[in-house]
Amino acid sequence: MAQIETELQLLKTEAVNMWTLVNSQLSKARQAFLTFDKDLAREVVLKEKRVNGSELKIDRDCENIFALFCPVAIDLRFLLAVLKINSNLERIGDIAEGIAKYIIDAEVPFSKELLDVTRVLPMYEEAVNMLEDTQAAFEKEDTVLARSVFKKDDFLDGINKASNKVLENHLKDHPEDTPQALWLLSIMRKLERVGDQSKNVAEEIIFYLEAKVLKHSKKFA
Amino acid sequence: MHASNVKYRLGKSYGFQILTYVLAFACVIPLLAILFFIIKAGITKINWHFLINVPKPVGESGGGIANALVGSILIIIVAAIIAIPIGILAGIYLSENRKSRLAYWCRLSTDILQGVPSIVIGIVAYFWLVKPLGKFSALSGSVALAIMMLPIVVRSTEETLKLLPDSLKEAALALGMPFHRVIFKVIVPVGISGILSGVMLSIARITGETAPLLFTAFGNPYLTTNVTQPMQSLPLLIFNYATSPYNDWHDLAWGASLILLLWVLFLNIFTKLITRKWKVQL
Amino acid sequence: MESTIIKSRNFNASFGTNHVVKNVNIDIPRNHVIAVMGPSGCGKTTYLRCINRMHELIPGATCDGEMKLNDENIYEMHPIFVRLKIGMVFQRPNPFPNLSIYDNVIAGYKLNGVKLPKAERDRIVEHSLTRVALWNEVKDSLNKKGSFLSGGQQQRLCIARAVAMEPEVLLFDEPTSALDPISTSTVEELFHELKVNYTLIIVTHNMQQAARVSDKTAFFYMGELVEYDETKTMFTNPKDNRTQNYITGRFS
Numbered sequence: 040m041a042q043i044e045t046e047l048q049l050l051k052t053e054a055v056n057m058w059t060l061v062n063s064q065l066s067k068a069r070q071a072f073l074t075f076d077k078d079l080a081r082e083v084v085l086k087e088k089r090v091n092g093s094e095l096k097i098d099r100d101c102e103n104i105f106a107l108f109c110p111v112a113i114d115l116r117f118l119l120a121v122l123k124i125n126s127n128l129e130r131i132g133d134i135a136e137g138i139a140k141y142i143i144d145a146e147v148p149f150s151k152e153l154l155d156v157t158r159v160l161p162m163y164e165e166a167v168n169m170l171e172d173t174q175a176a177f178e179k180e181d182t183v184l185a186r187s188v189f190k191k192d193d194f195l196d197g198i199n200k201a202s203n204k205v206l207e208n209h210l211k212d213h214p215e216d217t218p219q220a221l222w223l224l225s226i227m228r229k230l231e232r233v234g235d236q237s238k239n240v241a242e243e244i245i246f247y248l249e250a251k252v253l254k255h256s257k258k259f260a
Numbered sequence: 261m262h263a264s265n266v267k268y269r270l271g272k273s274y275g276f277q278i279l280t281y282v283l284a285f286a287c288v289i290p291l292l293a294i295l296f297f298i299i300k301a302g303i304t305k306i307n308w309h310f311l312i313n314v315p316k317p318v319g320e321s322g323g324g325i326a327n328a329l330v331g332s333i334l335i336i337i338v339a340a341i342i343a344i345p346i347g348i349l350a351g352i353y354l355s356e357n358r359k360s361r362l363a364y365w366c367r368l369s370t371d372i373l374q375g376v377p378s379i380v381i382g383i384v385a386y387f388w389l390v391k392p393l394g395k396f397s398a399l400s401g402s403v404a405l406a407i408m409m410l411p412i413v414v415r416s417t418e419e420t421l422k423l424l425p426d427s428l429k430e431a432a433l434a435l436g437m438p439f440h441r442v443i444f445k446v447i448v449p450v451g452i453s454g455i456l457s458g459v460m461l462s463i464a465r466i467t468g469e470t471a472p473l474l475f476t477a478f479g480n481p482y483l484t485t486n487v488t489q490p491m492q493s494l495p496l497l498i499f500n501y502a503t504s505p506y507n508d509w510h511d512l513a514w515g516a517s518l519i520l521l522l523w524v525l526f527l528n529i530f531t532k533l534i535t536r537k538w539k540v541q542l
Numbered sequence: 543m544e545s546t547i548i549k550s551r552n553f554n555a556s557f558g559t560n561h562v563v564k565n566v567n568i569d570i571p572r573n574h575v576i577a578v579m580g581p582s583g584c585g586k587t588t589y590l591r592c593i594n595r596m597h598e599l600i601p602g603a604t605c606d607g608e609m610k611l612n613d614e615n616i617y618e619m620h621p622i623f624v625r626l627k628i629g630m631v632f633q634r635p636n637p638f639p640n641l642s643i644y645d646n647v648i649a650g651y652k653l654n655g656v657k658l659p660k661a662e663r664d665r666i667v668e669h670s671l672t673r674v675a676l677w678n679e680v681k682d683s684l685n686k687k688g689s690f691l692s693g694g695q696q697q698r699l700c701i702a703r704a705v706a707m708e709p710e711v712l713l714f715d716e717p718t719s720a721l722d723p724i725s726t727s728t729v730e731e732l733f734h735e736l737k738v739n740y741t742l743i744i745v746t747h748n749m750q751q752a753a754r755v756s757d758k759t760a761f762f763y764m765g766e767l768v769e770y771d772e773t774k775t776m777f778t779n780p781k782d783n784r785t786q787n788y789i790t791g792r793f794s
Binding site for chain 2: 594596599601622623625626629630632634636637638639640649650653654655689700703704707
């Protein structure tokens with residue numbers, strides 16, 4: 040195998056490891072959210088350092104491969120995609136840390152009625168699914184799977200858009216829930232950004248595999 | 261461009277082409293004429309007796325050229341033994357040292373030597389070897405012929421080895437080979453066909469030389485293999501017998517001419533075959 | 543075993559009055575691939591040829607300074623011994639045209655008059671050809687002359703010939719510049735495998751090649767060693783401006 044192939048293989052493994060790490064961060068934060076487990080949330084905050092370290096390493100490795108091997112064609116697209124996916128994943132990691140911090144700072148768990156009416160739980164679940172789908176699409180080089188992520192983002196956008204009206208109505212009847220509602224709104228905004236980041240990742244995967252630029256264009260599912 | 265102008269120039273070109281063909285053919289004519297003439301004159305004189313008998317005294321028929329045949333072969337062999345080692349080693353030296361003073365003088369001497377008339381070389385050999393030793397000998401004849409062979413062997417060896425790429429020598433040196441091995445185990449084997457063809461050419465050249473042998477080998481009516489004695493050789497025999505007044509001896513001379521001609525012809529063909537077979541494709 | 547195999551201190555080389563290698567100080571670590579790059583006429587090939595004492599064969603060529611192999615001064619050893627320990631592969635593949643492939647590989651022994659038993663010779667030939675990934679391609683034509691081999695195969699044959707001598711260091715003088723791209727990449731893949739057993743010093747005018755194959759790179763310019771560093775650093779963040787200009791193609 041040529042040297043460049045070895046290097047690209049190593050880079051792919053590192054990227055997948057970063058994915059797994061960020062996925063576990065997001066999932067742990069969800070678990071902490073569901074069970075109001077502050078210790079689990081603290082774990083997430085501590086592990087954020089590893090996510091950042093991983094991002095730096097992948098950046099450096101990409102730089103080295105560019106400098107030493109002057110890749111072209113699919114190798115070039117792969118590296119460009121990995122660079123961008125790297126920063127997308129790091130931001131998702133930041134969001135997971137942010138959610139975990141809310142859990143730590145919150146005094147009481149969220150009321151069940153609030154959770155149900157905002158549909159934040161299905162939103163969270165779908166966000167995690169999107170991340171897992173992009174990871175599988177990257178590992179298996181599956182563009183169909185990557186494309187399926189776009190529709191899921193629409194779902195998240197829908198819930199996010201409705202959240203304002205839903206919370207307005209709820210707060211008319213339960214004004215005591217206002218602080219919680221504000222927290223929840225922030226979390227939903229964050230989850231919506233997770234969806235956007237995953238969508239960007241899916242666009243990069245399709246760019247790398249098919250050389251099609253789907254950024255800023257209407258996507259047809 | 262006028263059409264007539266073009267026609268004229270085309271015609272001129274065609275005429276020139278025809279001229280070159282005619283003149284090339286004209287070069288072949290002398291060779292064909294000589295071959296034809298000598299074969300016609302000599303072929304009837306050659307038979308087995310011709311080859312194994314010595315010339316009979318005047319008046320007796322029969323007789324042959326055995327002594328000249330053996331003599332020529334011996335004289336040439338001794339000349340080759342003298343000239344070839346010296347010539348090849350000198351050629352190797354010249355190809356390795358392009359610019360030294362010795363190389364300059366060596367090249368100059370070789371070039372001049374090539375132009376020295378053969379009879380002068382014969383006379384010099386006479387004064388060097390015949391006079392001091394007090395007698396004519398085949399050896400002195402060989403020395404004279406060796407001197408004539410030398411420039412050809414030296415130059416062709418040098419040119420052959422110069423044509424070999426430097427990379428060959430470098431490859432050998434980089435393997436830790438001492439210089440003498442580089443020359444004898446790598447350079448010479450690769451250039452052997454060129455060196456050999458140079459050697460063959462020099463032999464072909466001296467085969468028919470008469471003048472140097474006039475005062476050195478001198479000639480001998482008897483068959484002898486002693487190189488310290490005077491010896492007969494084919495060109496000498498032809499020279500002496502053709503100008504003699506006896507018809508028998510004329511016949512011998514014609515036969516000997518044919519033999520000599522065939523010998524030189526085969527030597528040249530043989531050289532070409534060897535060169536082609538042993539040529540190393542670089 | 544000390545980890546520096548070749549050391550140069552204040553090393554200079556000239557052709558007559560033309561001073562082409564100026565005051566070079568360099569430490570070459572064992573079992574590494576070192577690339578030496580620079581523009582034409584910068585002295586890199588001259589420096590390489592000084593390592594195995596081929597430079598002094600040119601009339602009028604001189605050099606001075608310290609050059610050590612494993613702490614022994616190369617210029618105090620007999621040149622034959624130096625060349626037995628430091629092999630060289632040249633720009634144009636130059637297998638001996640009158641020898642068969644088998645004889646070419648074993649040429650360093652055979653032409654030096656070293657007599658080996660047949661079993662030993664066979665072992666050396668198979669081992670060397672395997673090391674250069676040529677064994678499977680030629681094992682059925684060992685007695686043929688090498689003229690039917692492609693350029694890349696001929697160059698690998700020359701590498702096998704050098705490797706058969708079991709040197710410690712292998713010098714390469716622009717080894718792929720006469721080869722097509724596929725042969726070039728076959729030879730480049732060899733470097734990674736060869737460095738396990740030998741130290742490789744490769745002169746190249748192709749800086750992408752230097753980037754691909756080497757662990758450390760030395761940049762020569764106008765006879766001086768301008769920069770010598772890990773290849774990764776050299777190509778991502780060189781310290782000298784001249785190096786940066788050369789790598790980015792600002793001057794040839």
